[in-house]
Amino acid sequence: MKPIESPEDMYSRVQVMITKEEIADAVVKAGKEIDKLYDGRPILLVSILKGAFVFMADLCRAVSVPCEIGFMCAKSYYEGTVSTGIVKITMDLDRDVSNYHVVIVEDIIDTGRTLHDVAKMLRTRKPLSLTIVTLLDKPDRRLVELTADYSLFTIPDKFVVGYGLDCGEYYRNLPYIGEYIGE
Numbered sequence: 001m002k003p004i005e006s007p008e009d010m011y012s013r014v015q016v017m018i019t020k021e022e023i024a025d026a027v028v029k030a031g032k033e034i035d036k037l038y039d040g041r042p043i044l045l046v047s048i049l050k051g052a053f054v055f056m057a058d059l060c061r062a063v064s065v066p067c068e069i070g071f072m073c074a075k076s077y078y079e080g081t082v083s084t085g086i087v088k089i090t091m092d093l094d095r096d097v098s099n100y101h102v103v104i105v106e107d108i109i110d111t112g113r114t115l116h117d118v119a120k121m122l123r124t125r126k127p128l129s130l131t132i133v134t135l136l137d138k139p140d141r142r143l144v145e146l147t148a149d150y151s152l153f154t155i156p157d158k159f160v161v162g163y164g165l166d167c168g169e170y171y172r173n174l175p176y177i178g179e180y181i182g183e
């Protein structure tokens with residue numbers, strides 16, 4: 001059982017890195033880029049749960065091309081704030097992607113292992129095209145070769161929370177992205 005803490009204690013461990021206004025501006029820009037890239041062609045936005053659910057909700061409202069949404073759950077196992085390198089697909093898409101231009105919507109690329117595995121698996125299903133959009137990119141931490149087609153923010157090697165990202169399942173509801181500074 002998690003110890004019960006006061007909200008003051010919890011939020012004192014987070015330092016704002018990217019404000020909600022900066023996120024909103026970047027999401028509008030990303031939506032326009034997607035519109036330009038697909039030029040009226042319908043797309044399937046695929047969000048990787050849970051971390052990307054907030055980003056997905058905002059991004060899908062920032063695109064104007066005809067758009068369907070889908071969800072997958074890929075879990076990277078962490079020991080504290082360190083990735084163990086084990087990735088498991090725990091919930092799959094509910095449709096065949098072979099007729100779709102697929103846009104993967106991810107919260108953060110850290111070691112790159114999660115998206116590497118997810119993208120590899122989706123490519124075997126022969127989508128019309130596959131594009132990766134990530135809210136955050138931590139290139140210093142990369143362990144496998146993986147580059148997003150579009151990244152909204154490049155950040156230093158810090159553990160971040162908020163706007164969908166968690167630490168021990170908390171902080172996903174913060175409207176901004178903050179560095180988790182621990183105890």
Ligand code: IMP
Pocket residue numbers: 051076083106107108109110111112113114115158159160161165166167
């Ligand atoms: P990767 O497989 O190492 O690229 O890790 C990707 C997943 O780990 C992300 O989709 C997040 O769910 C989680 N993750 C990586 N870095 C952070 C972080 O700084 N804060 C919160 N979650 C993170």
Ligand code: MG
Pocket residue numbers: 048049050051052106107108
């Ligand atoms: Mg994620």
